[in-house]
Amino acid sequence: MKTVNIILMGFGNVGQAFLRVAHEKKEFCRVRYKLDIKFYSIFEIGGAIHSSQALNTSEILEKYSSLTMFRKNPLWKPDLKLTSVLDSIKPGVLVECTPSNIKSGGPALSHIRHALDRGWHVVTASKGPLVIDFRGLLEKAEKKHVALKFSGATAAALPALDIALYSLAGAEISRIEGILNGTTNYILTRMKEGVDYKEALKEAQSKGIAETDPSLDVSGLDTASKILIISNALLKADFTLDDMTVEGIDAIPPYLLNQGRKKDRAL
Amino acid sequence: MKTVNIILMGFGNVGQAFLRVAHEKKEFCRVRYKLDIKFYSIFEIGGAIHSSQALNTSEILEKYSSLTMFRKNPLWKPDLKLTSVLDSIKPGVLVECTPSNIKSGGPALSHIRHALDRGWHVVTASKGPLVIDFRGLLEKAEKKHVALKFSGATAAALPALDIALYSLAGAEISRIEGILNGTTNYILTRMKEGVDYKEALKEAQSKGIAETDPSLDVSGLDTASKILIISNALLKADFTLDDMTVEGIDAIPPYLLNQGRKKDRAL
Numbered sequence: 001m002k003t004v005n006i007i008l009m010g011f012g013n014v015g016q017a018f019l020r021v022a023h024e025k026k027e028f029c030r031v032r033y034k035l036d037i038k039f040y041s042i043f044e045i046g047g048a049i050h051s052s053q054a055l056n057t058s059e060i061l062e063k064y065s066s067l068t069m070f071r072k073n074p075l076w077k078p079d080l081k082l083t084s085v086l087d088s089i090k091p092g093v094l095v096e097c098t099p100s101n102i103k104s105g106g107p108a109l110s111h112i113r114h115a116l117d118r119g120w121h122v123v124t125a126s127k128g129p130l131v132i133d134f135r136g137l138l139e140k141a142e143k144k145h146v147a148l149k150f151s152g153a154t155a156a157a158l159p160a161l162d163i164a165l166y167s168l169a170g171a172e173i174s175r176i177e178g179i180l181n182g183t184t185n186y187i188l189t190r191m192k193e194g195v196d197y198k199e200a201l202k203e204a205q206s207k208g209i210a211e212t213d214p215s216l217d218v219s220g221l222d223t224a225s226k227i228l229i230i231s232n233a234l235l236k237a238d239f240t241l242d243d244m245t246v247e248g249i250d251a252i253p254p255y256l257l258n259q260g261r262k263k264d265r266a267l
Numbered sequence: 268m269k270t271v272n273i274i275l276m277g278f279g280n281v282g283q284a285f286l287r288v289a290h291e292k293k294e295f296c297r298v299r300y301k302l303d304i305k306f307y308s309i310f311e312i313g314g315a316i317h318s319s320q321a322l323n324t325s326e327i328l329e330k331y332s333s334l335t336m337f338r339k340n341p342l343w344k345p346d347l348k349l350t351s352v353l354d355s356i357k358p359g360v361l362v363e364c365t366p367s368n369i370k371s372g373g374p375a376l377s378h379i380r381h382a383l384d385r386g387w388h389v390v391t392a393s394k395g396p397l398v399i400d401f402r403g404l405l406e407k408a409e410k411k412h413v414a415l416k417f418s419g420a421t422a423a424a425l426p427a428l429d430i431a432l433y434s435l436a437g438a439e440i441s442r443i444e445g446i447l448n449g450t451t452n453y454i455l456t457r458m459k460e461g462v463d464y465k466e467a468l469k470e471a472q473s474k475g476i477a478e479t480d481p482s483l484d485v486s487g488l489d490t491a492s493k494i495l496i497i498s499n500a501l502l503k504a505d506f507t508l509d510d511m512t513v514e515g516i517d518a519i520p521p522y523l524l525n526q527g528r529k530k531d532r533a534l
Contacts, residue, residue, distance in 0.1 A: 167426035
């Protein structure tokens, strides 16, 4: 049996869902892969819950999963520093689930750098750090012989990166094409059906597909970030957002929509 | 740069195609993966071409690719034994491309056992050995910490095994469904369109989809072998062909076809 020590960064929807799945699959991982998964810290804004004896995930999920309750956990340590935890336990996996910031990389960028520098594997669902410094992070990971995994950050429901990097390892990729944003996909589908942009966006929001602030989605920046990460990972490129021409769906001239509709396409 | 020593078993369509791709991708593998691929032996019935200095793959592909010419290569060594080659060079990868025998495992079974026992990785496009002794071969591979790869033996055009074993490593598989035989798929599609079985089979043969002897395909045994391998690999099972109920498409009663056609299905 091999022990895998985990530090979880961020306890919003993604972090909570991850903790739940990891908890439910604990026995499966022991039996199938001989892995004993242990959570030591869960960080949120202002501190972390942490135990040097590993956390009781069942209790956290039952009693402390809302963010208000989370900070009332007796193990809540205000102002706990990630670096001090990274230095105090045997390196395992840092799981990064804080909200993405594609302009600066956000706090996730320094979390990941700290972890890789100390020989921790990193799994990130956060796009920001990969958009800002993919090449630099990969070099850190290679230097320490640890993994940097990010399938969850881009086209998360599909094995897009796995297929390309693993199944097609011997193939040369000449072109990448895809629909990488659910909100845009929904809105364009409805627009093709004749619904206008604003109404389609409202629908998407009421169905919980679009965010309350959908600007990253409809401006194309979310899609641009994802294709940037995929390109840098698969084509061994070193592009930045500045290298890209990005057009959103928030300002499509009506004549383009009419043209598309005639060809049974959204655009 | 890491050197990968290869022994190729079988120089029919599959073996030749593999040598050609490996030759064309030689530079790609050096640049992308820092791997220097070297072929030492290519075995065929009655012997092998072999060189202790590694073979000139370009020359073989140009001058000695037909099976008659193959044995006229000055490096042809009649009666060369695989075990003596396995023992004489640094372990690398045995690539098994001899024809499948799903009743006995065929010569491929002993090739693979010899290779694994001596610490060689094995890649097999031949189904026979996996149908007969999947569990035993996997245990040998695990004991020597070498890889046993067989994506090419079943659903070769699809990343079926990769997706399940790698991308879905944390998921539990409850059911496997698929169309695993091109000949059957073609014939059933044509039968749905109203063409009768014998005519559809003839079409498939004239298009080069079906073998001259299509019995393994139409009896269902080819599909059974593939699903057996997939099941044993993904469900960690230890089934044999005797555990399976196999029905071919060579004796479908007409009433079933009529029923299917009414539902817009082949069967």
